[in-house]
Amino acid sequence: AQTVTQSQPEMxxxxxxxxxxxxxxxxxxxxxxxxxxxxxxxxxxILVIRQEAYKQQNATENRFSVNFQKAAKxxxxxxxxxxxxxxxxxxxxxxxxGYGGATNxxxxxxxxxxxxxx
Amino acid sequence: DAGVTQSPTHLIKTRGQHVTLRxxxxxxxKSVSWYQQVLGQGPQFIFQYYEKExxxxxxFPDRFSARQFPNYSSELNVNALLLGDxxxxxxxxxxxGNTIYFGEGSWLTVV
Numbered sequence: 001a002q003t004v005t006q007s008q009p010e011m012x013x014x015x016x017x018x019x020x021x022x023x024x025x026x027x028x029x030x031x032x033x034x035x036x037x038x039x040x041x042x043x044x045x046i047l048v049i050r051q052e053a054y055k056q057q058n059a060t061e062n063r064f065s066v067n068f069q070k071a072a073k074x075x076x077x078x079x080x081x082x083x084x085x086x087x088x089x090x091x092x093x094x095x096x097x098g099y100g101g102a103t104n105x106x107x108x109x110x111x112x113x114x115x116x117x118x
Numbered sequence: 119d120a121g122v123t124q125s126p127t128h129l130i131k132t133r134g135q136h137v138t139l140r141x142x143x144x145x146x147x148k149s150v151s152w153y154q155q156v157l158g159q160g161p162q163f164i165f166q167y168y169e170k171e172x173x174x175x176x177x178f179p180d181r182f183s184a185r186q187f188p189n190y191s192s193e194l195n196v197n198a199l200l201l202g203d204x205x206x207x208x209x210x211x212x213x214x215g216n217t218i219y220f221g222e223g224s225w226l227t228v229v
Binding site: 106 | 149151153155159160161162163166173174176206208210212215216217218219220221222223225
């Protein structure tokens with residue numbers, strides 16, 4: 001069974017600074033996807049960034065980038081130029097590649113609560 | 119384009135009652151999934167439906183059921199509600215490349 005571990009329950013960063021959130025996972029699969037989701041106080045789960053395991057290049061979305069280390073099963077999220085609106089719970093998630101009729105099931109970590117300080 | 123829409127947004131039920139939650143996926147998406155998020159935890163997978171067929175079920179009791187309609191909208195039903203069913207219920211719409219988008223959720227409180 002796959003597991004996702006986020007070892008930082010809470011983190012704090014000053015506005016405009018850079019912060020890195022950690023995520024490790026355990027799987028015997030070779031093809032899979034990794035995601036970071038943001039959940040602000042409104043509780044809507046917002047997709048931040050997505051990485052396909054077969055791609056060696058790290059995904060980037062504006063101020064958000066990942067460091068994907070497949071051999072180490074590590075998937076960290078870097079937020080550059082932090083903004084007050086980045087304050088939220090961040091969840092790392094894993095999903096097996098859905099071949100044919102396979103289930104597209106996300107497995108989430110326990111989350112990291114990020115507070116951006118003015 | 120509209121995102122994933124869920125209704126109702128908040129509801130309060132009494133133990134033993136039944137609840138129905140509704141979800142409409144993003145236009146063009148044929149698959150929906152349901153997740154339960156208890157306060158302080160990450161979401162847990164309940165069901166996935168694709169083209170009206172159940173594609174996967176998580177580790178939830180038979181009191182939980184779901185279905186998908188020809189227009190790809192979906193309902194999640196929970197019977198014989200327990201206090202522990204109090205949670206945020208999230209619907210997800212699955213697009214190309216297995217990218218998953220969530221709705222705003224339905225807050226269920228069981229008293």
